[in-house]
Amino acid sequence: MTHAALLVTAPGEVLLAPRQALAAGPGELLVEPDLVGLCGTDLEIIDGALDPAYVRYPVVVGHEWTGVVAGGSALAGRRVVVEGIVGCGHCARCAAGEANLCDTYDEIGFTRDGAAATQITVPAALAHPVAAGVAAEDAVLTEPAAVVYRGLARAGVTPGSQVLVIGDGTVALLAVLLLRLWSPARIAVAGRRGEQEALALAAGASSFTTRDPGGAGRGGFDLVVEAAGTAAAVGTALGQARRGGTVLLLGLPPHGQAVPLAADQVVNDDLAILGSFSYTPAAWRAVVALLNSGQLRPGILVTHRYQLAGWEQAVAALRGGAGAGGGGPRGKVLLQVR
Numbered sequence: 001m002t003h004a005a006l007l008v009t010a011p012g013e014v015l016l017a018p019r020q021a022l023a024a025g026p027g028e029l030l031v032e033p034d035l036v037g038l039c040g041t042d043l044e045i046i047d048g049a050l051d052p053a054y055v056r057y058p059v060v061v062g063h064e065w066t067g068v069v070a071g072g073s074a075l076a077g078r079r080v081v082v083e084g085i086v087g088c089g090h091c092a093r094c095a096a097g098e099a100n101l102c103d104t105y106d107e108i109g110f111t112r113d114g115a116a117a118t119q120i121t122v123p124a125a126l127a128h129p130v131a132a133g134v135a136a137e138d139a140v141l142t143e144p145a146a147v148v149y150r151g152l153a154r155a156g157v158t159p160g161s162q163v164l165v166i167g168d169g170t171v172a173l174l175a176v177l178l179l180r181l182w183s184p185a186r187i188a189v190a191g192r193r194g195e196q197e198a199l200a201l202a203a204g205a206s207s208f209t210t211r212d213p214g215g216a217g218r219g220g221f222d223l224v225v226e227a228a229g230t231a232a233a234v235g236t237a238l239g240q241a242r243r244g245g246t247v248l249l250l251g252l253p254p255h256g257q258a259v260p261l262a263a264d265q266v267v268n269d270d271l272a273i274l275g276s277f278s279y280t281p282a283a284w285r286a287v288v289a290l291l292n293s294g295q296l297r298p299g300i301l302v303t304h305r306y307q308l309a310g311w312e313q314a315v316a317a318l319r320g321g322a323g324a325g326g327g328g329p330r331g332k333v334l335l336q337v338r
């Protein structure tokens with residue numbers, strides 16, 4: 001078998017490169033990825049738009065994935081999902097269970113080679129076997145689900161609360177899907193693309209609008225989840241929380257972009273503004289438990305699937321270009337490696 005990897009040699013330079021067979025070193029597992037999700041962050045890596053502190057070129061992309069462990073291990077043949085954040089294990093943040101804030105940032109698909117490849121070696125300690133009944137289409141969304149889960153857990157969701165999700169991409173849709181675990185009274189979604197409505201409702205949204213909720217005056221939401229990743233959406237989010245409410249920033253606006261903030265409003269309205277970076281090991285374990293128990297089936301958000309050799313179409317679909325699925329809904333875009 002010949003091996004290959006989707007390699008970004010430098011910003012703007014991507015190719016499906018042939019690669020030598022890998023072998024697991026001490027403490028490592030050799031895994032054969034079969035499904036890899038692409039997201040806006042992959043586009044930023046490809047375009048060179050990501051904060052340079054969070055990526056190292058050349059790099060094989062692929063941080064949302066699942067695969068099957070290759071032979072030569074006790075886990076051979078098992079489907080796994082693998083935490084991408086590789087904590088040093090001895091700094092204060094790692095000791096506190098916050099590997100996402102490790103003194104040394106190291107993440108699969110960013111600072112070390114990712115899974116858009118026929119093989120990958122990973123630290124064995126970060127691999128989590130999934131239950132036999134879990135579909136690959138669900139498992140492949142573990143990483144973005146863990147990112148969203150960690151943010152929601154940090155914000156705290158009160159049963160019976162009013163929640164607004166801003167955005168209509170996969171992060172927003174996963175937020176809707178996961179919010180239901182906390183039984184809010186209402187999950188309103190404010191998106192940009194009307195064709196996303198059916199996906200949002202399927203995920204569990206109470207309502208979907210493409211109107212700017214900011215135009216309706218001050219919102220009364222207990223929690224506003226900003227998942228669009230634009231400066232304008234952050235402004236909208238701040239205006240939609242009730243006094244004493246919480247604004248959770250999950251979307252990632254372009255690097256360095258500033259947002260106008262009326263600081264007196266934050267004080268007078270008693271707002272809590274939270275960022276959330278990546279996921280903790282605990283959030284990852286929680287998502288794996290939800291997958292294994294069948295309580296979370298994020299695979300309903302998958303709308304596009306391409307062979308690894310068709311990566312250019314996958315990237316075009318993610319950018320929303322012409323000939324990439326037309327005007328239909330777009331949830332998760334997958335690469336099928338094998």
Ligand SMILES: [Zn+2]
Pocket residue numbers: 038039040041042063064144
């Ligand atoms: Zn991603």
Ligand SMILES: [Zn+2]
Pocket residue numbers: 087088089090091092093094095099101102103104
């Ligand atoms: Zn550390």
